[in-house]
Amino acid sequence: MSQDSIPTERGDREITTGFPEAGEPRFESIDAVRTGLAGVDYLADDGISGVVYLADRLAKPVLVEGPAGTGKTELAKSVARLTGSRLIRLQCYEGLDESKALYEWNYKKQLLRIQADSGQSWQQLEDDIFSEEFLLTRPLLEAIKSTEPVVLLIDEVDRVELETEALLLEILSEYQVSIPELGTVRANQIPLVFLTSNNTRELSEALKRRCLYLHIDYPQMERERAIIETRVPGISQALADQIARIVRSIRSLDLKKAPSVSETLDWARTLVVLGVESIDAEQAKDTLNILLKYRSDIDRAAKELAGLDTSG
């Protein structure tokens, strides 16, 4: 197991095809971001477009937090579509480690290489098997090595352990990856990085400090209506308006889990499929289970919507 001893003296060798340039700014102005995103069916508000614009200008990653189903992942996808970049996605989970996130040596191939040719000197062989040829790139390294523009999405970063977060720090602040046997791999271009978090735990200060922070909340009613109109084909304006209002009312109730934007969209699609023109209390009650996922929430909302206590 020779790779246990880290050859430190070679650690500073840089293999890179070029220094990461600041690059052409991707966006002209904040408004350009907003209209661009609207062009790919993502309706951004002031906060979202401002932060995306800034992420590009400052070359900093964006940490996106917010309730589930408010379009955090969708934002990264839409930005990728807008800029015509490749989306590289790293789904985080508990137990994620270096070999899954960054890189791994291809042991089998290395073994084959050693067996295929035993006539070489030890030094030559070592140099050989720790070269890029035997490196398996994982999402993070891949995003850095890519020569074409890339949007890197690190999804649900709050699922990894606190210690694993440290893996991300180097790539987030310097856009480089240090491989002990090989040297430092620098980015060819600076990718736009989005980290999403559902806020199940507090992320470390070190990580937060390196990122711009964006909190995406449930949208205002007007925006939600616009979202419904763009995302649900064939919906009438009146129905979209009504849906947005009902959802707002439901969110104002004290529920275990407020309906998310994606659930709202599902509901809107359902109503369109059912051929509903305008919702009455009965229909709302029958289809509430698409919007809400807890029995007690459904009962509660149904009762409120039926107007039993409008006097209050």
Next chain:
Amino acid sequence: MLDLLTGFVAELRAAGIPVSLTEHLDAAETLKHVPLEDREAIKYTLGASLVKSSTHWPAYETAFEIYFSMRGPAYRIDGEDADGEGPESEDEGSAQPGQGGRQGKGRGGGGGEGMTPEELADMLFKALLSANPAMVQAVARQAVDRYAGMEAGRPVGGTYYLYRTLRNLDLDKVMDRLVDQARRSASSHIEEGTQEPTPPDVALTGLEERLLRDEYQSRIDQLRKEIEAEIRRRLVADRGSEALAKSIRKPLPEDIDVMHATRDELVALRKSLAPLSRKLAVRLARKRRHGRKGPLDFRSTMRHALSTGGVPMDPKFRYPRPSKPEIIVIADISGSVASFARFTLHLVHAISSQFSKVRSFVFIDGIDEVTRFFEGVDDPAEAVHRINTEADVVWVDGHSDYGHALTVFWERWGEEITPKTSILLLGDARNNYHSTGAWVVKEMKARARHVYWLNPEPRAYWDSGDSVVGEYANYCDEVVECRTLRQLERFVGELA
């Protein structure tokens, strides 16, 4: 601009938001890229680098409004006199030096040349009905002019003026009027075919009325925000941003003093409690799982070695499973400390999976076990609510009597304390000069693993007046000051 930013960052830090030096630098960098005249953009982009937690956002927003208020387009509207209805517009445009003078003239002057209350109410009604933002803003300005009675240099926070203004506007009544109007226009809709915000229907159904109500509610909230902003703008002009920021600084939810929280603050607290307990549970579970490694597990190691031809490449360890503590919570739920007890019970039960058993007792002068309320309930908040209404805790007069409560506890449940039990006593130990019953705590200490006392009062007040916490402290492992959620979270985290 840089000076302003530095002052702003200092204010954020003073409000409790941790802003590091790099974040400050980022913010400065931000200003280079964002057009300065776009106030909203500046707000969000600065926020992106300065604020790293959604719970801190309200505090940030308040500070931002104060520091960057005069530069916003909202302020310029004052000068331009958007609707031609504000007779005071010249005064306001040239900032507030004129305000002192106007106030000098007294209410007669200010109100007289403005509109009568009826006109104002009417305009308010119309503004809310049409939801025209410029009109809402104008109404807000008028209302503040008319009702707030602001005095230059008076060192009160904005809430006082806000209260005065809102009281005079009587928004509840306006709400009823709006709904009435909607009802009427809905029933007359068929004949006239008037413009109506709701989908046309013969009469308003329950659902529609509900939706309308929410719609108006949101407009009213909008108005309230406008009024608040208006008051803030005037205060800034009067007293300067730094002085004002200090007086209306909002504490972060985790720093709110539970005992003295206002109603709004309690709502904020309740909201932040759920994510807090979830985070705590996740952290504790993780701590348990990833604790220190145990001894080598020989069997498992050999079994895994089979896949590498019998060579043990990957040693396996036996992970220790530390026993979970058993918790007994005994909480005072008399008026003075009720909200604190509620939060603690909520938190402890929310992470009850981290304990082998949780039993809760509440008392005022009588004591009752309330564990049953938490059984089979998903949401601790619901159980806590039931405690308040159903627990049988009054013995004589409903004033705290620690001595009696503790004695009864000892007689009825004392036997069940085991060396694995940790006992949490919650209360301010304000005993109304009854006997303390401190011997019970002493006995508890002898039998239980730990006895902790959580006191929601600031340490400086302990043992003053009828507080006898000192007597109990002799027998407790520790008496902890627990005034905010942050302190509570830390304590519970260490307990598990």
